[in-house]
Amino acid sequence: MKPVLISFLLLLPVFLFSQVMNPHDDKGYHCPVVIVDGDTLPVVYYDRVDVMGNKTFRNSAEARQWQRLVYNVKIAWPYAKLAGIKFAEYNNKMETISNEKEKKLMMKKAEDELQAQFGPELKELTFTQGKILLKLIDRETSNCPYDIVKEFRGRFVAFFWQGIGKLFGYDLKSKYDPLHEDADIERIVRMIENGSI
Numbered sequence: 001m002k003p004v005l006i007s008f009l010l011l012l013p014v015f016l017f018s019q020v021m022n023p024h025d026d027k028g029y030h031c032p033v034v035i036v037d038g039d040t041l042p043v044v045y046y047d048r049v050d051v052m053g054n055k056t057f058r059n060s061a062e063a064r065q066w067q068r069l070v071y072n073v074k075i076a077w078p079y080a081k082l083a084g085i086k087f088a089e090y091n092n093k094m095e096t097i098s099n100e101k102e103k104k105l106m107m108k109k110a111e112d113e114l115q116a117q118f119g120p121e122l123k124e125l126t127f128t129q130g131k132i133l134l135k136l137i138d139r140e141t142s143n144c145p146y147d148i149v150k151e152f153r154g155r156f157v158a159f160f161w162q163g164i165g166k167l168f169g170y171d172l173k174s175k176y177d178p179l180h181e182d183a184d185i186e187r188i189v190r191m192i193e194n195g196s197i
Contacts, residue, residue: 050190066184070197072126073188076133079122084140086114087148094152107152130170135185138176146172 032043057063090110097103125133138144143151149172150158162172178186191197 050194052187052190055187069184070188072129072132073136073185074192074197075125076129076136077189077192079118079133080136080140082118083137086110087141087143090152111153127169131174132185134170134172134174135176135182136189138174139178139186139189144173144175 033040034043035041055066057066090107093106094103097106134145137148141148146158146162149161158172165172176182188197
């Protein structure tokens with residue numbers, strides 16, 4: 001090969017890399033550097049990456065329990081995601097209204113609308129799916145369901161629904177704990193978001 005062709009082939013990856021990273025900059029890709037033992041190393045920051053190993057089970061009963069939890073989280077997750085979107089939407093609307101009577105009317109209308117749209121589907125959830133949904137709502141809104149009801153419908157209504165929930169084994173004040181109690185749910189949610197399950 002001719003020397004010109006060899007030097008062109010050697011410089012081609014450098015040229016392509018600089019064009020891919022920042023095609024509008026004549027001087028290439030600019031980033032901070034660190035000098036280690038006389039070598040200049042680029043410092044590039046990436047978005048957060050979650051690395052999870054394969055889930056291992058001690059026995060078949062534990063594997064079935066995991067599969068059941070995956071199934072239940074997959075059922076509850078879309079509703080929790082929607083709850084987070086609706087919470088932000090209604091929160092923004094509430095901030096624009098200063099009259100208490102108008103706020104109550106708007107929240108009653110929103111409740112009736114949500115009840116008509118999702119009431120029958122939510123009534124089909126199992127007990128376990130309901131408990132998971134309460135946890136995931138706290139994850140999505142950073143507010144436990146009790147606080148959400150209290151904020152939008154008042155203390156008395158929140159107290160009433162907390163009492164009814166307690167009769168059936170639900171706790172509207174339960175908080176989401178992704179590091180301990182709800183670590184498996186968090187793992188499943190991240191797997192759903194990554195598209196791995």
